[in-house]
Amino acid sequence: MIDGLQHAQRLATLLSGAIKGAGLYPPGHPASLQPFREMEALMLMLQRNGGDLRLAVVDGVLSVGEHLFFAPPAPLQELINRLEEKKIAGLILKPGVLTPDLTVLTRLMAEGSDEAGDLTRGLKEAGVKLIEVMEENSLSHTYNEAVSAVRDIFEEIGKGRIPNSRRMLTVVSSLASAAIKEPAALLGLALIKDYDNYTFQHSVNVGVLSMALSASMGHGEIEVEECGLAGFLHDIGKTRVDKDILNKPGKLSSDEFLEMRKHPEFGAAIVREMEGVPEGVAEAVLGHHIRYDRAGYPEWAREKEFGTTSKIVAVADFYDATTTLRSYQRPMLPDQAMKEIRKAVGGSLDGAIVERFMELTGKYPTGSLVRLDSNEIAVVFSPSSQPCGAAVVKVVMDPHGSLLENPELRSLITSGDNIVDLVDPLVKGIDVAQYF
Incomplete structure (x- = not known):
């Protein structure tokens, strides 16, 4: 553990020094190459278990992989300052990063531009594919874009129009990429609870949780995106349910419940008319209340074959709904929600997917x-x-x-x-x- 910490500190120190000294030596000079070769060796040691190596800054604290520096020495503080000045939340170093990639990175970091986007463009133009830039608050910004996109879709449907899905597809693509890189990073987004905006945020939270869960199960980007879209749109059919029923505090009457049970069918029909949304999303929207034991609704669809996406959305929907304050429900604490999820295994929820969700969130989930x-x-x-x-x-x-x-x-x-x-x-x- 100590060796890992020392390697992490040395790597950050060398990177900070290389940025500060960029331009002191002509390209290819032996003195300029030595620190980069040492960085290569350090990254190999820090990445010996495979996977990306992240250098990130959160609230002024630098992390290098799993190691955090709360009282950083001067070179590390200079690196923190440089990243914060450029509005860079962090750098992702993928396995295989070599000296030429690192020299491009340090040269661009030393230049005067104060935009993280400029660094991203510079790396791309130089052909550097194994270093990625994490922009400040990029996930939070994308989350807010998602809420806005879902709100627009609900409002368009409320006016009797088929909504343009292009904006939502773009947002889901961005979040899916983030989910594949680091599923746990998305979990914090689902904590955002604006109770005046519950319908839209619940839909986005279910999409975010579904993407994180899908990515943690090793799914590819197309599958993760499909889970996100299904989560975003799982309740879209409620736009065709009477608002008095939707907003009623307490238990619904039998007639009201029968009307509410129609929302998966309404939703699937709406999704099928949205351009660019895969058929699998409509199927998942139709099946998200079928239940694992096939005792759910719509009754006529109980014998249909539903894929993993609808089962993932069901788990995400269950978790977000139980941990959110609503007019008829006090939110559960995360451990209470997990107990309820365990009770639902074999009934409404798939046990294998619940098990993976619990591994992802841990005993004390993000936000506890x-x-x-x-x-x-x-x-x-x-x-x-x-x-x-x-x-x-x-x-x-x-x-x-x-x-x-x-x-x-x-x-x-x-x-x-x-x-x-x-x-x-x-x-x-x-x-x-x-x-x-």
Whole structure:
């Protein structure tokens, strides 16, 4: 573990120095090549288990792979400053990055442009394919675009029109790419809960969770996109259900429930008329309430063959619905939601998919509010199967119960802290989403 930390620090130090010294030597000079060759060797050691290596900055804290630097030495602080100045959330170094790629990166990083997009374009023009740029808040921005796109679609259908799906397809493509790179990164997006905008955000959250789950199961980009589209559109049929039924607090009458049960059929019919949306999405929309035991609705479709997409959407729909405040329901804490999901296995939900979802979210899913053994209150940023309970948390309340003006990002794996219990955000008056 210590060796890994030292390798990570050395890599970041060399990268910082190479950016600072770009242009001091002519191309190909031995003195200019030596640091890049050492970086190559360090990346091989840090990537020995395969996969991408990420250098990222969150709230001023640098991470290199799994290693975080809370009190960085001067060279690392210079690298943090450079990334923040250029509005770069991080860099993704894929296996196989070599000296020529790194020299292009450092030259572009040393130049005066303050836009992450310019770095992305520069790498592309230079033919560098194994280094990717993470722009600041790009996922949050894309999430908000998704909510806006879904809102437009619902409104167009409400006016009796067939909506243009182009904007939604673009957004889903971006989120699917992010899901394949790092499924867990998407989970935090599903914490955004605007209760005045529940229908749109629930649809996007189900899409986001479905993509993360699909990607974690090893699906390709086309399958992940299909899951996202099915999640976004799973409730689109509710635009044809009476609003008094949709917004009714409490239990529906038998007639009202029969009307509500029509929304998968309405939805599938709408989706089939949307240009560019695959047929598999319509099938998943039709089947998301069929249930694993085939006791769901629509009854006439119980004998149809439904693929994995509808089963994934069913799990995502269940989780987001149970953890959201609505007029007739207090939101469940993540552990309560997980217990309910376990109970639903074999009935409404597929056990294999639930198992994968639980592996993805961990015992304390992203966004859980937890108490540490220090009596501090924290928000889970990165879940973990390790005994401490999470990889990274953000401490938001001190041991005496006072909210911190500057919440602290902390690695539990290195700090020695442990999670002892979940905390109800409503009791503490904490909006977890504001910390993401």
